[in-house]
Amino acid sequence: MQHLISMDDLTISQINDILDDANRFKKAKTNPALLRGKLLFTLFFENSTRTRSSFEVAAKKLGASVIHLDPSKSSTSKGESVEDTFANICAMDPDGVIIRHSSNDIPRILADMQTTPVLNAGAGNYAHPTQALLDLFTIKEHFGDTSGKRVAIVGDIANSRVANSIMALFPRFGIELTLVAPDGFMPTEDKFKKVDNLAEIIDSIDVIISLRAQLERHEKPVFDDYEEYASHYCITNEVIGNRDVVLMHPGPVMRNIDISDEMLSDKRSKVLTQVTNGVFVRMAILKLLLLDS
Ligand code: NCD
Numbered sequence: 001m002q003h004l005i006s007m008d009d010l011t012i013s014q015i016n017d018i019l020d021d022a023n024r025f026k027k028a029k030t031n032p033a034l035l036r037g038k039l040l041f042t043l044f045f046e047n048s049t050r051t052r053s054s055f056e057v058a059a060k061k062l063g064a065s066v067i068h069l070d071p072s073k074s075s076t077s078k079g080e081s082v083e084d085t086f087a088n089i090c091a092m093d094p095d096g097v098i099i100r101h102s103s104n105d106i107p108r109i110l111a112d113m114q115t116t117p118v119l120n121a122g123a124g125n126y127a128h129p130t131q132a133l134l135d136l137f138t139i140k141e142h143f144g145d146t147s148g149k150r151v152a153i154v155g156d157i158a159n160s161r162v163a164n165s166i167m168a169l170f171p172r173f174g175i176e177l178t179l180v181a182p183d184g185f186m187p188t189e190d191k192f193k194k195v196d197n198l199a200e201i202i203d204s205i206d207v208i209i210s211l212r213a214q215l216e217r218h219e220k221p222v223f224d225d226y227e228e229y230a231s232h233y234c235i236t237n238e239v240i241g242n243r244d245v246v247l248m249h250p251g252p253v254m255r256n257i258d259i260s261d262e263m264l265s266d267k268r269s270k271v272l273t274q275v276t277n278g279v280f281v282r283m284a285i286l287k288l289l290l291l292d293s
Contacts, residue, residue, distance in 0.1 A: 002293030003111040004285060005120045006127040007168035014288060015133070015172075021284035022137050022277070025061075031283075033063030038095040038290055040064055043085070044121065045071045045101045050251050050275055051121045051130070055098050058282035064095070064290075082106055083113070090115040095290050099123075102216075117289045125159045125217055131250050132165035134281040136173060138274050139207055142246055147174030154180040154198055154233055155211030155258060158187045159218065162250045163211060167192065178205065182232070184222035185213070197232070198239060207246045210235050210258045226257050236260040246270055 003009055010018075025031065040059050044052050056066045069089065071077065076085050082101070089097060096117040099107050104126035111118040122128045140146050151170060157163040157179050167189075170177055178193045178201055179186060186194060195201055198208070213226065223229045234257055235247060247269045253259055263269060 001114055001117055002289050003107075003118045003120075004129055004289060005107045005111050005118065005123070007129050007132065007165055007172075009129070012172060015136075015169075017292070018133060018281065018284040018288055019137055019140060021287055022280040023141070025283045026277070026280040031061040031063075034287055035059065035095075035290060036063035038064040039093070040066045040096045040098060040286075041089050041094050042066060042068050042098045042121075043071065043089070044068075044099070045076075045082075045106075046122065048100060048121070050278065051100065051128075052098075054275070054278040055119075055121065055130075055282050055286075057279050058286055061279070062283055062286060064286070067094075083109065086110045086113070087115070096286070117293075119285070119289065122161055125161050125164065125214065127165050127168075128161040128250075129165050129169075130278070130282055130285060131162045132169045133285065134274060134278040135162075135166060135209065135248060135250070136169055136175075137281050138248065138270055138277050139175070139246070140173075141277065142270070143206070146170075148176070149174070149207065150176045150178065150205045151207040151209060152178045152180050152198065152201060152205045153209045153211065154235065156185040156213045156222075157181050157211065158185050159214035160211050163187075163209075166209065180233075182223075182229070198235075202239065202243065202245075205245060207248060208235060208240075210247070210249045210253075212249075212252060212254050212258055226254075230257040234258065234260055235263050237262050237266070240266075240268070244268075248274055250274070 059066045098119045100121040104124035107120040107123045180198050249271050
């Protein structure tokens with residue numbers, strides 16, 4: 001049984017299959033009903049706009065049925081453990097469960113029960129593999145090849161599950177990462193080049209991935225004044241100038257803190273392309289987990 005909890009769960013060849021299938025799904029005029037008769041549950045313990053609906057659209061495009069369980073209205077709010085809620089869902093014989101949780105460990109714990117394929121749609125600050133895969137797809141689609149591309153991640157890297165999954169995925173595809181963040185947002189690991197100022201490297205990068213401050217994960221406020229933070233880290237026209245740089249963000253974008261209004265609607269911004277691509281990448285991931293494994 002194949003799960004997708006962190007990037008380590010996928011081989012390079014599986015990731016290449018996902019990218020190829022996503023490309024085929026994007027180009028196709030009609031969707032094959034590959035998952036007709038399949039049943040998926042989504043179990044989101046944290047808010048979501050893009051990821052939950054993207055999984056649902058992806059599943060439905062391939063002919064699967066999707067049931068949403070709203071944890072705030074389910075028995076977890078009466079004290080049932082997540083494991084028990086999951087076991088009860090599994091007793092209805094689904095073909096997969098898509099879960100988002102504030103705990104880093106819950107998706108892996110549920111996967112280890114080996115009852116149904118588990119897809120991590122965001123776990124604490126630990127991993128968000130489908131977001132990293134759709135980001136990789138978007139870069140590959142734009143450049144044709146990922147090898148040798150230079151990507152700067154800017155923002156709250158230390159608390160970002162998206163950044164963690166990107167750091168685990170992109171180097172496997174020849175992408176060179178630079179981390180751009182102030183002290184409170186810089187992770188402790190030493191695998192990548194780190195700078196506290198985007199201007200230092202702006203002339204030598206191909207892609208900027210901007211990230212939101214993960215306020216819900218800060219035990220105490222990291223900055224009192226996000227206007228001051230924005231004056232250094234917001235991606236604006238002044239920072240980018242007329243450089244040929246691709247601008248990305250997983251959303252939700254904090255306008256004029258992460259990215260300026262102007263840059264968000266600039267043709268170099270791929271923020272909505274990422275959302276479009278997310279559906280095709282998740283179709284490919286569902287195909288891999290539910291059919292090919
Ligand atoms: C991210 C998440 O939830 O981890 N959003 C997403 O899934 N598109 C990033 C974030 O919340 O900042």
